Amino acid sequence: MDNRKFIKAGLLASAASVMMSVNAYAGETEDALIAKVVDAYGGDSLTEMRSIRIQNNYKNSFPGQGYTPGYVEFTPLIQDAQIDVANERGSVEGWSANWNFNFNTRTVSVDDDIVAINYSAGTYQPAAAPDYYTAFGPVIRVSDTLLAYELAKRPETAEYQGATTYVGQPHELISFEIPNSPPLTLYVNSETGYISKMARATGFGDLTYQFGNHTSANGVGYAADFEFFVGPDINIISMSRTASVNSVRSTAFRIDRGIEAEPERIDGSEMSVNELADGVHFAGQTPAGGAGAYTVFVDAGDHVIAVGGYGGLQARYDAYKEAAGHDKPLRYQIVTHHHTDHLGGMADANAMGATFVTPANAVGNLNTAAGEDIPEDRLQVLDEKMTLGPVEIYDISTNHMASMALVYIPSIKAVFQADHYNGTYAGDVVSPGGSGTVALKKAIAALDLDVDTVLSAHGSKIIPWSEFEAAATNYDPDPCPGGRAICR
Ligand SMILES: [Zn+2]
Structure with missing residues (x-):
């Protein structure tokens, strides 16, 4: 100085x-x-x-x-x-x-x-x-x-x-x-x-x-x-x-x-498209210093179903179509929940003419993000459970938000969720969970879903159920785990 x-x-x-x-x-x-x-x-x-x-x-x-x-x-x-x-x-x-x-x-x-x-x-x-x-x-x-x-x-x-x-x-x-x-x-x-x-x-x-x-x-x-x-x-x-x-x-x-x-983090800096099974792709990117943004694209025959609505949806969809080698239209966009960061890509989905499947309490924020009120014939409000071709959608409630569309893909026994566990670390290293991890595990158990894989809106990792379960079990609810002066 x-x-x-x-x-x-x-x-x-x-x-x-x-x-x-x-x-x-x-x-x-x-x-x-x-x-x-x-x-x-x-x-x-x-x-x-x-x-x-x-x-x-x-x-x-x-x-x-x-x-x-x-x-x-x-x-x-x-x-x-x-x-x-x-x-x-x-x-x-x-x-x-x-x-x-x-x-x-x-x-x-x-x-x-x-x-x-x-x-x-x-x-x-x-x-x-x-x-x-x-x-x-x-x-x-x-x-x-x-x-x-x-x-x-x-x-x-x-x-x-x-x-x-x-x-x-x-x-x-x-x-x-x-x-x-x-x-x-x-x-x-x-x-x-x-x-x-x-x-x-x-x-x-x-x-x-x-x-x-x-x-x-x-x-x-x-x-x-x-x-x-x-x-x-x-x-x-x-x-x-x-x-x-x-x-x-x-x-x-x-x-x-x-x-x-800290253990090594997964490098998601490049756009990746991961084929999880025939007709199921997981695409996205984690920009340096930013939040990861990932979408599952499910091929439903003559159209595509997308879940995960972060900003940059069009780029993810384009990368997916190139990897999948087709040009099928995005007919359904599933909105996970009302938090505005998860609605950044909704203007893209709206421009593509998608029909939105959304928790009821997310409609207002969805309209704002889309830039107009979604017409009724392109809006399907979730009520407990909905089956949409190859995917099932459940309206669940956790500590994170009153209503979330939890998407289950029975063919690969996978769930897609937002904000409850990210799977940040490479390899089989379990990342820190939160109270949301515990709450989601409880919600999945209550639905009696048979889950092998957990996917996150924020990370590219294909998370084995055992890792997700361990993160929930490892979670220490003590608000002052390090005993630091700031929280004593
Ligand atoms: Zn959220």
């Missing part, structure tokens, strides 16, 4: 007069406003800060992922972020336990690498985000203190954006940049110099970060209240936030004793 780039708080005295004459001196308006922010957040205590630890008790929602499509539940999220700003290292531990899943993970800088530790599984792997700002940018952006620090660190990227009234009070707007993010616009309270809000426009829409109830720790200011919005929707609420400055120890930046390298 280059301390010489910091603007010192001494410029504050001239701030008022400079702001009266925007553009008179390029950069001076920005410098004055930056100085005002730095002064509010502690002056030298901020600019010479070496590390900050921010502990959050959040409530977090996952849009489009509710138990029903009616609303989205909030789940607890405890987060312990330790950021060594002087050396650009981070350690961010998260913990949650709720109706849908438990997790306890930590993303941490270790020497020149960034690794992701999974305390539930007792494993680590390289983090999906390979550099400081990609891995820890999300933590920087939710902290007004770190935003003030970064603003002061890179004044050459700052641009004054004028004055406005926000929550009834005069504010000055200034935009600036940190690596690997669209520009950040800060709303600086004209009177106090505190940051009330940060806004940025991303591919996910307009994101708003709101800060309030400013206080200080070790002479450095921070907002004790925080909320995060995606578009108009509240996404994260901080129930409490505390901060401490220069308390992060270097022992945070290593892999804990007893945590082992």
Whole structure:
């Protein structure tokens, strides 16, 4: 870090007069406003800060992922972020336990690498985000203190954006940049110099970060209240936030004793089409850093039945037809459940004129994803059980969602399911299961299905029943399996 780039708080005295004459001196308006922010957040205590630890008790929602499509539940999220700003290292531990899943993970800088530790599984792997700002940018952006620090660190990227009234009070707007993010616009309270809000426009829409109830720790200011919005929707609420400055120890930046390298994952980076049996193909891809997207295509004579609706359906269908060596039409698309990530390919299916078979509670989200209300003659709403040529479809309920179309293909004794077990690891290594794995196993037993193979909407593995069963048996429902301080 280059301390010489910091603007010192001494410029504050001239701030008022400079702001009266925007553009008179390029950069001076920005410098004055930056100085005002730095002064509010502690002056030298901020600019010479070496590390900050921010502990959050959040409530977090996952849009489009509710138990029903009616609303989205909030789940607890405890987060312990330790950021060594002087050396650009981070350690961010998260913990949650709720109706849908438990997790306890930590993303941490270790020497020149960034690794992701999974305390539930007792494993680590390289983090999906390979550099400081990609891995820890999300933590920087939710902290007004770190935003003030970064603003002061890179004044050459700052641009004054004028004055406005926000929550009834005069504010000055200034935009600036940190690596690997669209520009950040800060709303600086004209009177106090505190940051009330940060806004940025991303591919996910307009994101708003709101800060309030400013206080200080070790002479450095921070907002004790925080909320995060995606578009108009509240996404994260901080129930409490505390901060401490220069308390992060270097022992945070290593892999804990007893945590082992994760088993080898299946490489799904290329599109694959796997012929499971005559007329049954399993196609899809797991893009680097993204969610796997897989569909089963069943040849039903003069047409094809597809199950699994992630985005990219057309590409999977094209790859399937090439592998199968025919050009049969997609007549039926089975919708697994109402979660919006599993409906990303429904516009493709609609364009192909497919008839949709769907749980009743997914129709609204299906119409939205398809881009129009599906006409009645192309909509078949699932009711308990339906037989569609070579496949059987059961409407089941688990902890993950109120209604899911579980597809059973009797000819190969296979089920296709979404989000209950992925089979992430290569070979015969059992992956960590969740409460959903246990719930699905119970639902399959209740239907008395004879299952040899489990297929997942998220992974290419042809999962033997024995592996699925072992994952359910191995699942430890203890929400704090590693005994970490964050969940005790
Ligand atoms: Zn889901």
